[in-house]
Amino acid sequence: MAVTIKDVADRAGVSPSTVSRVIHNNPKISEETKLIVNKAMEDLKYHPNAVARSLANSSTQTIGLILPNSSDDLFTRPFFIEAMRGISIYAQNQNYNLMYCFSNSEEEEVEFIRNYINSGWVDGIVLFTARKDDKCISYLQRREFPFVVIGEPENGDEILWVDNDNVQSMYNVTSYLVEKGFRRIGLITGPDQFAVTRNRREGYRQALISRKIDIVESLIKTGDSFSEETGYQCMKELLSLKNPPEAIAAADDYLAFGAMKAMDESGKQLPIIGFNNSPRADFLTPSLSSVDINPVLLGENAVQLLIKSLQNKVLPFKNVIVGTRLIERESTSSY
Incomplete structure (x- = not known):
């Protein structure tokens, strides 16, 4: 049986309306309550709007991009612009839209990912870097949410990723x-x-x-x-x-x-x-x-892996190495 918002509320010891406010990042909800509700959603593997989308036999057709840069740096770094170009070309051909955010810290990236998942805005996420003890990857794995990494992650056997050698x-x-x-x-x-x-x-x-x-x-x-x-x-x-x-x-x-x-x-x-x-x-x-x-090809291959997995297509490999x-x-x- 599918997990409901009431199940989350019962697990967290709050009302369903409070869970809804946490999902929509209402500023009136305390940080302590947000942590409790988010923990309950993670434990129950609750994805807001997932049931409604499955009943409608559709998806958001949107991919979320998490950029590890401040707004000041984003458009001065050609790598990110070129990788986004490759992502855009393939995503547009597959009728997918893009939603992106930029951050100043790894903790902020995790918060953006949590909001993307809890809001039901995106079907999958592209990470633009791989770190040691990566918090973003760990969080996405706990939530069992589709994602791909541009960069070779630690213990990446079961993770979709694209990188150079x-x-x-x-x-x-x-x-x-x-x-x-x-x-x-x-x-x-x-x-x-x-x-x-x-x-x-x-x-x-x-x-x-x-x-x-x-x-x-x-x-x-x-x-x-x-x-x-x-x-x-x-x-x-x-x-x-x-x-x-x-x-x-x-x-x-x-x-x-x-x-x-x-x-x-x-x-x-x-x-x-x-x-x-x-x-x-x-x-x-x-x-x-x-x-x-070749950042354009890195971006294109990354989103191609992700979209094919979302479309339940058989993937002959989980990672791609792009030449330099x-x-x-x-x-x-x-x-």
Whole structure:
């Protein structure tokens, strides 16, 4: 028998009208009551409006997108715009609409997901990143709600996800620099909580080990964000070393942009490669070599997996690896 709003009310010890107000995020309901009611809905696996939709033999035809960026950053980061373009193209062809939100923290993302599910506004959710001990993924799994991740999650065997082979991509970048004659290669990455950081760092390490080059921990800088400011500070630290690096691999173009600023100020230009092939990379002096990770295809494949699962189509695989390629520009071609 289907779970009803009255079942949730009984479980939470409140009235059905209070449950309804929690579902619609009424500001008059206390945080304590919201927690109790949300816990009851999770325990009972109650999805508001699910019964009504099944009776009507229809769905919302809407996908929710959870963007891990503030409103200020969202439209300055080409990766998210391009991934959303890929999602939009496929979703529109399948007659699906999109609803998106952006956030300042992982906790805020979970709250948005809870509201999406409880309101019955969306049929499934796209996450744009994978973290260590990911709270969004854990919450969606507890609620047994359809979702896909752009990024390789931990324990992802039963999760739909799409990503690049980030280990291999950074392995290729590091090998490229080694083949140009560099042995002391600095690495600048973003926060360690993100799978992309850990995987690209592993690719860097594997490339050095395979060529019997010592890994020097002081040449590896893990920043607290993927911002230009982080890249700038990390590069200043690398340049201040008694034995500084000969070349730089940056795990994101914005880290590379900041690193190039620090190099300009120091008067020392080192070969450097970024990731994401941002449009701005072409207009710098020198122009920045960068790895094209094909974000349009990442987005398209992600939403394709999700929509096919919503349509109960047989999926021959639960994850997709999208290829990358190095775009060589002046920051490495002249060495």
